[in-house]
Amino acid sequence: MPARSTGFVVAILAIVAAAAFALSLFIGRYPIPIGTAVYALTGGLVGRAPAPGDEAVIHAILFTQRLPRALLAALTGAGMGLAGAAFQGIFRNPLVSQDILGVTTGTSFGVVLSILLFGLSPAAQVMGMATGLASMALIVALTRIRAGNPRLILILAGIIASALWSALVALVKYVADPFDRLPAMTYWLMGSLSAASYSDVARVGLTLAVAGGIVLGLRWRLNLLSLEDEEAKAFGVPAPLLRWVVIAAVTVIIATEVATVGVIGWVGLIVPHIGRMLVGPEHTRLLPAALVVGASFMLVVDLLARTITAAEIPVGILTAVVGAPLFLVLLRRTGGAWQ
Amino acid sequence: MRTPAGQILPRSFLFILSLALFAAFGAALRAPLATSASPVPERSDSGAIHLAQGSPAERIVVDQLGRPVRVPVPVRRIVLLPMPMPTVIYAIDGGGERIVGMHPTAMSAFRESVLREFSPGLEERAATSFVQQGFTVNLEELLKLRPDVVIQWDHQRPEIEKLERAGIPVVAIRVGTQEDLQEWFRITGELLGREDRAQALIAYHQEEGAAVRARTENIPPDERPRVLYLYNEQLRTIGTGHYYDEWMNAAGAVNVAAHYSGWINVTMEEVLSWNPDVIVISNFTDLMPEDIYADNIKGQHWSAINAVKNRRVYKIPLVGYRWGPPNPESPLMMWWFGKVLHPDRFADIDVVEKTRDFYRRFYEVDLSPEDVARRLRHVP
Numbered sequence: 001m002p003a004r005s006t007g008f009v010v011a012i013l014a015i016v017a018a019a020a021f022a023l024s025l026f027i028g029r030y031p032i033p034i035g036t037a038v039y040a041l042t043g044g045l046v047g048r049a050p051a052p053g054d055e056a057v058i059h060a061i062l063f064t065q066r067l068p069r070a071l072l073a074a075l076t077g078a079g080m081g082l083a084g085a086a087f088q089g090i091f092r093n094p095l096v097s098q099d100i101l102g103v104t105t106g107t108s109f110g111v112v113l114s115i116l117l118f119g120l121s122p123a124a125q126v127m128g129m130a131t132g133l134a135s136m137a138l139i140v141a142l143t144r145i146r147a148g149n150p151r152l153i154l155i156l157a158g159i160i161a162s163a164l165w166s167a168l169v170a171l172v173k174y175v176a177d178p179f180d181r182l183p184a185m186t187y188w189l190m191g192s193l194s195a196a197s198y199s200d201v202a203r204v205g206l207t208l209a210v211a212g213g214i215v216l217g218l219r220w221r222l223n224l225l226s227l228e229d230e231e232a233k234a235f236g237v238p239a240p241l242l243r244w245v246v247i248a249a250v251t252v253i254i255a256t257e258v259a260t261v262g263v264i265g266w267v268g269l270i271v272p273h274i275g276r277m278l279v280g281p282e283h284t285r286l287l288p289a290a291l292v293v294g295a296s297f298m299l300v301v302d303l304l305a306r307t308i309t310a311a312e313i314p315v316g317i318l319t320a321v322v323g324a325p326l327f328l329v330l331l332r333r334t335g336g337a338w339q
Numbered sequence: 340m341r342t343p344a345g346q347i348l349p350r351s352f353l354f355i356l357s358l359a360l361f362a363a364f365g366a367a368l369r370a371p372l373a374t375s376a377s378p379v380p381e382r383s384d385s386g387a388i389h390l391a392q393g394s395p396a397e398r399i400v401v402d403q404l405g406r407p408v409r410v411p412v413p414v415r416r417i418v419l420l421p422m423p424m425p426t427v428i429y430a431i432d433g434g435g436e437r438i439v440g441m442h443p444t445a446m447s448a449f450r451e452s453v454l455r456e457f458s459p460g461l462e463e464r465a466a467t468s469f470v471q472q473g474f475t476v477n478l479e480e481l482l483k484l485r486p487d488v489v490i491q492w493d494h495q496r497p498e499i500e501k502l503e504r505a506g507i508p509v510v511a512i513r514v515g516t517q518e519d520l521q522e523w524f525r526i527t528g529e530l531l532g533r534e535d536r537a538q539a540l541i542a543y544h545q546e547e548g549a550a551v552r553a554r555t556e557n558i559p560p561d562e563r564p565r566v567l568y569l570y571n572e573q574l575r576t577i578g579t580g581h582y583y584d585e586w587m588n589a590a591g592a593v594n595v596a597a598h599y600s601g602w603i604n605v606t607m608e609e610v611l612s613w614n615p616d617v618i619v620i621s622n623f624t625d626l627m628p629e630d631i632y633a634d635n636i637k638g639q640h641w642s643a644i645n646a647v648k649n650r651r652v653y654k655i656p657l658v659g660y661r662w663g664p665p666n667p668e669s670p671l672m673m674w675w676f677g678k679v680l681h682p683d684r685f686a687d688i689d690v691v692e693k694t695r696d697f698y699r700r701f702y703e704v705d706l707s708p709e710d711v712a713r714r715l716r717h718v719p
Contacts, residue, residue: 030479057482060505065478119494177602180494187473194475195497197504310468312477
């Protein structure tokens with residue numbers, strides 16, 4: 001694909017993301033006229049002033065709910081898109097997503113255990129991140145058991161870790177109090193951005209800036225990871241080291257995101273496919289595209305999650321409901337083309 | 340080989356940087372907004388909202404997380420998430436006029452409650468759609484209800500913080516001991532400006548609880564029936580460390596699961612080895628004593644158990660609320676269960692009359708003896 005058209009596509013994607021972000025600020029269950037919302041968002045620069053009694057509630061909705069939520073949606077979606085694209089690249093497999101190495105289930109275990117012990121509290125995020133990273137350490141240990149096809153061993157280790165954590169999650173849910181702890185766990189495991197705060201935005205944003213920056217910075221070398229390790233070595237790239245750096249960076253991103261918003265599946269699987277369809281499989285273009293497409297996708301899905309019905313719909317359910325048919329359409333168009 | 344990484348890298352960092360800046364911008368906006376939102380809008384009787392002249396009336400209520408919560412005076416619109424709270428409001432306010440929203444599960448208990456007959460319109464008036472399973476509310480739907488205060492469980496910290504960021508006072512309550520239950524009454528009384536009625540309810544709980552215990556405290560351990568509380572047909576039961584201890588102890592029972600703590604699922608083998616003298620079935624399931632007697636739960640064998648052989652399986656009553664969890668009618672649960680277990684020691688107690696008396700005093704309604712007997716299911 002020529003470079004100019006790639007730039008054009010990325011510009012369009014950025015505009016779509018900006019539009020999705022704006023929509024997220026203007027649409028919600030509480031009716032706020034667009035003029036009034038613009039007035040509040042610009043600090044009274046333009047737009048129509050709200051009725052005096054409504055000021056407080058409109059500010060509360062825009063600045064404690066819609067804005068932090070839209071920011072968190074954009075950041076988590078971007079992180080998942082990037083993580084999925086990076087993993088599909090290093091495992092050379094279009095069926096892989098960031099969940100393949102068990103980080104998501106590992107993080108889930110920490111969070112549900114924390115809910116069991118202390119209820120919903122900030123401790124949940126700390127414990128979730130801790131077990132997410134511990135899961136990664138477990139993978140490292142498992143891959144050292146014997147040499148072989150490194151990618152295959154990694155994926156098998158991931159399946160082992162994932163199965164172990166899932167069983168532990170089920171165990172914790174089984175012993176949980178059916179009135180308070182269990183519903184909290186079940187809801188959390190389905191993913192939600194409902195409690196988004198600016199500190200969540202800052203934490204996820206900072207992790208994405210650092211770990212995501214590392215992955216993006218390595219994206220040219222990621223192309224070489226699609227080759228066999230020996231071939232990559234011929235280009236002067238130490239494939240195993242590079243693979244571990246990318247895996248570690250993605251682990252940090254995913255553990256932070258899952259600990260903050262819960263389990264949100266599909267995004268990491270489907271977004272790289274959309275990206276590949278738009279800009280091709282080359283990682284220097286694919287990773288930025290996946291970042292922006294992921295942000296747009298999450299913004300739209302979270303908008304649906306909080307507006308379709310009066311109660312919140314867990315966003316993890318919607319990503320699958322929206323993602324599955326979308327994936328089918330993609331398959332029809334691309335025939336599952338990979339390289 | 341030319342590397343495009345160098346030229347594209349700064350652009351992607353710029354993208355992330357701009358996101359981070361936007362986040363910082365949003366955070367900076369919060370501070371002035373919080374202060375501009377502080378005058379509490381007061382709703383006049385016509386429904387129009389205007390800012391109160393001078394400093395609006397407020398009071399501070401200390402909740403069960405130990406936090407001082409500023410609430411407007413008077414509280415006119417209240418949203419309840421903990422399931423037993425609607426009946427608490429009822430008992431202390433003498434009605435549910437101030438309830439504008441409640442948890443759907445609380446509403447389903449309310450539909451089965453005798454209180455439904457005495458509160459026309461509450462079912463239609465109170466919103467339930469702002470929350471589903473779990474306690475995560477849709478903030479914008481909640482704000483549409485314009486609540487003066489929201490009552491939430493103490494274990495929902497992120498939810499509490501979310502509402503408080505939006506400027507809604509949240510009072511947290513905790514499930515636990517009898518003292519914790521009495522704190523609910525104290526807090527509700529202060530919220531509603533009904534301290535006298537709350538105090539009367541607390542005194543009722545203290546006096547009646549003590550009266551029940553006075554009849555059971557000197558029962559020797561070997562004369563205390565060994566009781567299994569059956570939450571559902573999955574053999575879920577509860578050990579110690581919960582409110583259920585209160586009425587088990589007061590009524591002179593021994594919980595067969597006492598060596599466990601909290602909620603547990605047990606096996607039929609364990610139930611058989613416990614061989615409980617009495618079984619009480621919760622109101623959270625459709626399971627009835629007849630199902631146990633008929634032994635028609637697949638994979639379970641109840642016929643060998645003492646409670647079944649002696650036909651001592653009972654369904655916990657639901658009158659104003661389910662009598663198992665803590666609620667304003669908990670002393671009645673103690674009387675009822677005490678008489679179920681020890682009919683001789685409670686021979687002079689008429690549980691139907693006790694219930695009618697409670698309803699006259701706190702709900703200001705007259706229940707017919709037949710209605711009470713029907714809701715008790717088993718009149719000891």
